[in-house]
Amino acid sequence: xxxxxxxxxxxxxxxxxxxxxxxxxxxxxxxxxxxxxxxxxxxxxxxxxxxxxxxxxxxxxxxxxxxxxxxxxxxxxxxxxxxxxxxxxxxxxxxxxxxxxxxxxxxxxxxxxxxxxxxxxxxxxxxxxxxxxxxxxxxxxxxxxxxxxxxxxxxxxxxxxxxxxxxxxxxxxxxxxxxxxxxxxxxxxxxxxxxxxxxxxxxxxxxxxxxxxxxxxxxxxxxxxxxxxxxxxxxxxxxxxxxxxxxxxxxxxxxxxxxxxxxxxxxxxxxxxxxxxxxxxxxxxxxxxxxxxxxxxxxxxxxxxxxxxxxxxxxxxxxxxxxxxxxxxxxxxxxxxxxxxxxxxxxxxxxxxxxxxxxxxxxxxxxxxxxxxxxxxxxxxxxxxxxxxxxxxxxxxxxxxxxxxxxxxxxxxxxxxxxxxxxxxxxxxxxxxxxxxxxxxxxxxxxxxxxxxxxxxxxxxxxxxxxxxxxxxxxxxxxxxxxxxxxxxxxxxxxxxxxxxxxxxxxxxxxxxxxxxxxxxxxxxxxxxxxxx
Ligand code: 16G
Ligand code: ZN
Numbered sequence: 322x323x324x325x326x327x328x329x330x331x332x333x334x335x336x337x338x339x340x341x342x343x344x345x346x347x348x349x350x351x352x353x354x355x356x357x358x359x360x361x362x363x364x365x366x367x368x369x370x371x372x373x374x375x376x377x378x379x380x381x382x383x384x385x386x387x388x389x390x391x392x393x394x395x396x397x398x399x400x401x402x403x404x405x406x407x408x409x410x411x412x413x414x415x416x417x418x419x420x421x422x423x424x425x426x427x428x429x430x431x432x433x434x435x436x437x438x439x440x441x442x443x444x445x446x447x448x449x450x451x452x453x454x455x456x457x458x459x460x461x462x463x464x465x466x467x468x469x470x471x472x473x474x475x476x477x478x479x480x481x482x483x484x485x486x487x488x489x490x491x492x493x494x495x496x497x498x499x500x501x502x503x504x505x506x507x508x509x510x511x512x513x514x515x516x517x518x519x520x521x522x523x524x525x526x527x528x529x530x531x532x533x534x535x536x537x538x539x540x541x542x543x544x545x546x547x548x549x550x551x552x553x554x555x556x557x558x559x560x561x562x563x564x565x566x567x568x569x570x571x572x573x574x575x576x577x578x579x580x581x582x583x584x585x586x587x588x589x590x591x592x593x594x595x596x597x598x599x600x601x602x603x604x605x606x607x608x609x610x611x612x613x614x615x616x617x618x619x620x621x622x623x624x625x626x627x628x629x630x631x632x633x634x635x636x637x638x639x640x641x642x643x644x645x646x647x648x649x650x651x652x653x654x655x656x657x658x659x660x661x662x663x664x665x666x667x668x669x670x671x672x673x674x675x676x677x678x679x680x681x682x683x684x685x686x687x688x689x690x691x692x693x694x695x696x697x698x699x700x701x702x703x704x705x706x707x708x709x710x711x712x713x714x715x716x717x718x719x720x721x722x723x724x725x726x727x728x729x730x731x732x733x734x735x736x737x738x739x740x741x742x743x744x745x746x747x748x749x750x751x752x753x754x755x756x757x758x759x760x761x762x763x764x765x766x767x768x769x770x771x772x773x774x775x776x777x778x779x780x781x782x783x784x785x786x787x788x789x790x791x792x793x794x795x796x797x798x799x800x801x802x803x804x805x806x807x808x809x810x811x812x813x814x815x816x817x818x819x820x821x822x823x824x825x826x827x828x829x830x831x832x833x834x835x836x837x838x839x840x841x842x843x844x845x846x847x848x849x850x851x852x853x854x
Pocket of ligand 2: 387388603604605606607608
C-alpha cells in the first residue's frame with residue numbers, strides 16, 4: 322500500500338496508523354493549532370520553572386510550527402544561552418504537556434519541583450514571540466495565562482522570527498556583561514548583522530540582487546527590516562511576502578517545499594531569470610535553501626550541505642590567511658542525511674563529524690571544535706566560534722597586512738553569524754559574503770561537488786519506537802535482522818547508501834537512500850521501505 326502524500330515525487334508514505342499524542346523534540350511540539358491552548362498554558366508554567374531553576378535568567382518561548390502547514394502550530398522553548406531547551410527538560414516538558422487531567426498535571430508539576438529542587442520563591446523571566454500564524458494570537462494569550470499563574474515576568478517580543486527570539490534571550494542574559502551579545506532589541510539584532518555585513522563586503526563589487534521567497538511568513542517582515550540596515554550593500558527582492566493571505570503560509574513555497582520537492586516554487590516561475598540567485602526561507606525563518614535556474618531553465622538546488630561546503634572552505638582559508646591554522650581548528654558537523662558527495666568534498670579538507678538528527682546534537686558536536694560549522698541538509702545551520710577562539714581572535718597580533726585583513730574578516734564573521742541557532746537571514750548574509758569574496762555565481766558554487774541522487778520516503782508503522790538506531794542513526798539495532806537485510810540490498814546498488822530512523826517529529830519511520838543513478842536511488846528507497854513496512 323503506497324500512496325502519494327501530496328508531496329510530489331520526493332516523499333511518499335506507507336500508511337498503517339495515525340498520531341494521537343504529543344512528543345517534544347528539539348524543544349518543540351507541533352500539532353493542529355486550535356487544540357494547543359492547554360499545552361501553551363503548561364509551557365508557560367514550564368518555562369517559568371526553568372527560569373526559576375536558573376536563578377531568574379530569561380528563558381524564551383517561540384510559538385511557531387515552522388515549515389508545517391498554516392493550520393498547525395507548535396512551541397519551542399529556548400534556554401538562557403539562546404540554545405535549545407536542555408535534553409532532560411524535554412522529558413519533563415513531554416510529561417507535563419501529556420498529563421491527561423489537571424490533577425495529573427499538578428501531580429507531575431509537584432514531582433518536577435521536588436526532584437529538580439526548584440526554589441519557587443526565585444524570580445522567573447520569560448521572553449516570548451510568535452510567527453504570523455493566526456492561531457498564534459490565542460496561543461500567546463494561553464501562554465501568558467500560564468506565566469501569570471506562576472507569577473513570572475513576561476516580555477512580549479511580538480511577531481518575529483525564531484532566530485531573533487533566540488538572539489533576544491541571549492542578549493537579555495548577557496546584558497551589561499563582558500560577553501554582551503548585542504542590544505536586547507530587534508533593532509540591536511539588525512544593527513549587529515547589518516554592520517558586520519557592510520564591513521565584510523566593503524570594497525567588493527556589489528552582487529546582483531537576491532530574490533527571497535519568504536514562504537508568506539514572518540521572514541518577510543524581518544527581511545524587509547534587514548534591507549534598511551544593509552545600506553544598499555545588498556539588494557533583496559522579496560517574493561511570497563503575503564503574510565495576511567489566509568492559507569498562504571508555506572503553501573507551495575518555502576524552504577521545506579523546495580527541499581522536499583526539489584523544485585522551484587511555482588510562484589517564482591516567471592520571476593527568476595536564468596543564472597539569478599534565489600533562496601527560500603521557512604515559516605519561522607530558521608531554514609534556508611538557495612537555488613538557481615541554468616540557461617536551459619533547469620533547477621539547481623544549493624541546500625544545507627552546499628552551504629556548509631561553501632562556508633567551511635571559506636573559513637578554513639581565512640584561518641590560514643590569518644596565520645592561525647595551527648591554533649584554530651575548524652570542523653564540520655553533519656547528519657546521515659548529508660549527501661554523500663558533500664561529505665566526501667568536506668572530508669578532503671577538514672574534520673567531519675556525523676551525529677544524530679536534531680539541532681541539539683549538531684550544536685553540541687560543533688561546540689567541540691574551535692570553529693564548528695553545522696548544517697542539516699534541510700537548510701538549518703550555523704557556525705560556532707568557541708569562547709576561547711573568540712578571545713584568541715581579539716588578542717591576536719597579525720604580522721602582515723594580509724593576516725590583519727583575514728583576522729578582521731574572522732572577527733566580523735563572529736558578529737554576522739547568529740551563533741545561538743540556525744538563522745536564515747544571518748545565513749543569507751554569510752553566503753552572500755562568501756560569494757562576494759570568491760566572485761562566485763550560483764553556478765560556480767554549485768560546481769564545488771555534484772550531489773548524488775537521493776530519495777526520502779516515510780513509512781507509517783505500528784510502533785516506531787521498535788526502531789532503534791546506532792552509529793549516528795546510520796544503522797538499526799532493532800527490529801532484529803532488519804539491518805542485515807538492508808545491507809544486502811544496498812550492496813546491489815552502485816554508490817548505494819541507505820538508512821532507516823524513527824522520526825522525532827512525526828509518528829513515522831523515515832527511509833533515506835542515495836545511489837549514483839536517480840532511478841537506482843528511488844528503487845533502493847522503495848525497496849528498503851518495503852522491508853520496513
Ligand atoms: C526539526 C529540527 C530539525 C530536524 C527535524 C527532524 C529544529 C529547529 N529543527 O525540524 O533539526 O532535522 O526536526 O525531524 O529543531 P524528524 O525527526 O521528524 O526527521
Ligand atoms: Zn523553522
